[in-house]
Amino acid sequence: xxxxxxxxxxxxxxxxxxxxxxxxxxxxxxxxxxxxxxxxxxxxxxxxxxxxxxxxxxxxxxxxxxxxxxxxxxxxxxxxxxxxxxxxxxxxxxxxxxxxxxxxxxxxxxxxxxxxxxxxxxxxxxxxxxxxxxxxxxxxxxxxxxxxxxxxxxxxxxxxxxxxxxxxxxxxxxxxxxxxxxxxxxxxxxxxxxxxxxxxxxxxxxxxxxxxxxxxxxxxxxxxxxxxxxxxx
Amino acid sequence: xxxxxxxxxxxxxxxxxxxxxxxxxxxxxxxxxxxxxxxxxxxxxxxxxxxxxxxxxxxxxxxxxxxxxxxxxxxxxxxxxxxxxxxxxxxxxxxxxxxxxxxxxxxxxxxxxxxxxxxxxxxxxxxxxxxxxxxxxxxxxxxxxxxxxxxxxxxxxxxxxxxxxxxxxxxxxxxxxxxxxxxxxxxxxxxxxxxxxxxxxxxxxxxxxxxxxxxxxxxxxxxxxxxxxxxxx
Numbered sequence: 394x395x396x397x398x399x400x401x402x403x404x405x406x407x408x409x410x411x412x413x414x415x416x417x418x419x420x421x422x423x424x425x426x427x428x429x430x431x432x433x434x435x436x437x438x439x440x441x442x443x444x445x446x447x448x449x450x451x452x453x454x455x456x457x458x459x460x461x462x463x464x465x466x467x468x469x470x471x472x473x474x475x476x477x478x479x480x481x482x483x484x485x486x487x488x489x490x491x492x493x494x495x496x497x498x499x500x501x502x503x504x505x506x507x508x509x510x511x512x513x514x515x516x517x518x519x520x521x522x523x524x525x526x527x528x529x530x531x532x533x534x535x536x537x538x539x540x541x542x543x544x545x546x547x548x549x550x551x552x553x554x555x556x557x558x559x560x561x562x563x564x565x566x567x568x569x570x571x572x573x574x575x576x577x578x579x580x581x582x583x584x585x586x587x588x589x590x591x592x593x594x595x596x597x598x599x600x601x602x603x604x605x606x607x608x609x610x611x612x613x614x615x616x617x618x619x620x621x622x623x624x625x626x
Numbered sequence: 627x628x629x630x631x632x633x634x635x636x637x638x639x640x641x642x643x644x645x646x647x648x649x650x651x652x653x654x655x656x657x658x659x660x661x662x663x664x665x666x667x668x669x670x671x672x673x674x675x676x677x678x679x680x681x682x683x684x685x686x687x688x689x690x691x692x693x694x695x696x697x698x699x700x701x702x703x704x705x706x707x708x709x710x711x712x713x714x715x716x717x718x719x720x721x722x723x724x725x726x727x728x729x730x731x732x733x734x735x736x737x738x739x740x741x742x743x744x745x746x747x748x749x750x751x752x753x754x755x756x757x758x759x760x761x762x763x764x765x766x767x768x769x770x771x772x773x774x775x776x777x778x779x780x781x782x783x784x785x786x787x788x789x790x791x792x793x794x795x796x797x798x799x800x801x802x803x804x805x806x807x808x809x810x811x812x813x814x815x816x817x818x819x820x821x822x823x824x825x826x827x828x829x830x831x832x833x834x835x836x837x838x839x840x841x842x843x844x845x846x847x848x849x850x851x852x853x854x855x856x857x858x859x
Contacts, residue, residue, distance in 0.1 A: 456846040571841070578841035585847035586827050586854065587820030593857060594819050608804070608811035613689040614818035621819065622855070624826060 398459035399431040400450055402466045430459055448479050448584055461562075477505040478580045482565045484508045484558075485542075487526070489518040506542045507565050514546040514554060594621035631692035632664040633683050635699045663692060681712050681817055694795075710738040711813045715798045717741045717791075718775075720759070722751040739775045740798050747779040747787060827854035 434446060447464060454462045464480065466473050477483040485506040509530075511523045523544050530541040543561055547554035594600055603621055606612035619625045667679060680697060687695045697713065699706050710716040718739040742763075744756045756779050763774040776794055780787035827833060836854055839845035852858045 452847060456848075574841040575837055578837050578847075581847040582827075582837060582840055582850055582854075583824050585851035586823045589848060589851045589855060589857065590819040590823030591816050593855075594815075604808055604811045604815060607815055608807040614685055614811075614814040615689070615822060617815055618818035618822045621815075622822060622826075624822065 396428045398454035398462040400464045401433045486510045489516045489522045509544045514548040629661045631687035631695040633697045634666045719743045722749045722755045742777045747781040
């Protein structure tokens with residue numbers, strides 16, 4: 394009886410511009426289920442960009458009672474790091490063939506992953522890839538603030554390992570400390586403040602004049618912002 | 627009689643963690659000049675992170691009458707794209723030895739550069755690198771919104787080409803259209819609104835309770851933000 398929200402963020406970016414839609418189309422077989430909300434979002438590099446639009450949609454689903462809200466992203470850019478800050482559990486999914494990528498992604502994995510999954514576990518090399526990841530994580534220095542992420546293996550096509558992954562995600566959510574919850578709440582609140590302040594100001598009559606004043610260097614952006622927010626009263 | 631501001635952003639990031647200080651130390655010979663403001667900023671991947679801190683410092687220098695304000699960044703991550711949105715002129719500096727990097731950086735260059743500089747022009751291969759970049763830019767499809775960036779060559783150690791670069795930057799600033807100025811002003815204003823709203827809320831007595839309410843899922847972040855900003859009155 395759970396209502397599940399899924400946001401799939403297209404890998405369109407200032408750099409690649411592309412979009413991989415195959416997985417999305419396969420997921421759409423669940424889209425008619427009324428307890429499943431599913432949207433594919435494409436967002437190019439405007440200010441706040443991908444991370445901004447995604448977290449807004451996720452917060453709306455959360456407020457509407459969807460639990461869990463799943464956000465799928467591609468790659469590991471700055472946007473993903475920002476989304477990871479707002480997420481309760483960050484799962485990094487790799488495939489057995491990652492090979493030389495390992496060193497490159499190492500630092501990123503250590504920073505943002507709560508769980509690491511090697512998918513396509515039925516392919517040759519899957520075990521070795523998982524072992525490599527575990528070894529890499531256990532020898533990582535300077536990582537004192539939290540335990541190393543678990544490494545799991547799944548085969549999405551057969552469902553193998555998916556239940557174990559679900560349990561691991563539930564276990565991770567259950568062990569959140571109050572400090573972690575406050576850290577995440579602070580990030581959410583800061584985002585919401587920015588979003589609401591911008592929406593309020595951009596909807597006001599004074600918005601156009603403020604943009605003109607800043608463009609013509611007659612007013613600095615901070616003073617204009619204070620005026621638009623009513624902080625100068 | 628110009629007052630020049632220089633912000634050098636250290637390449638510390640969630641991924642690399644490193645910092646290159648050699649150039650910074652060499653620049654410090656100018657730091658005693660009272661018409662030169664120079665700071666090296668290091669910022670790790672907090673929300674808003676590198677781009678947030680940098681633009682704040684730049685806006686403060688701008689308001690204090692420093693002109694130009696130079697922001698030096700490393701790499702071409704999402705943060706650099708955001709800073710490029712806020713900058714009047716974005717100069718991408720390459721070295722002759724970029725070689726195979728060319729294809730990888732191609733899309734990024736096209737998106738954010740107003741001017742491209744091949745530095746270390748005295749090294750073998752500098753001419754070839756400049757020609758490669760020009761050819762690449764002239765054959766780039768789908769780039770209809772603005773002209774291809776100029777490619778210049780400099781040798782920083784001898785000063786060769788630096789005057790031509792300065793003139794090209796001045797020329798670029800002079801040709802900004804009102805629409806471009808408004809676009810940049812809008813980005814600056816949105817940033818300022820976010821910054822001011824967050825600072826105001828985090829300084830209020832109600833901040834702590836709001837964080838707790840969001841952390842305990844008693845209040846959604848948008849309602850809490852509206853309350854903190856006084857929008858619910």
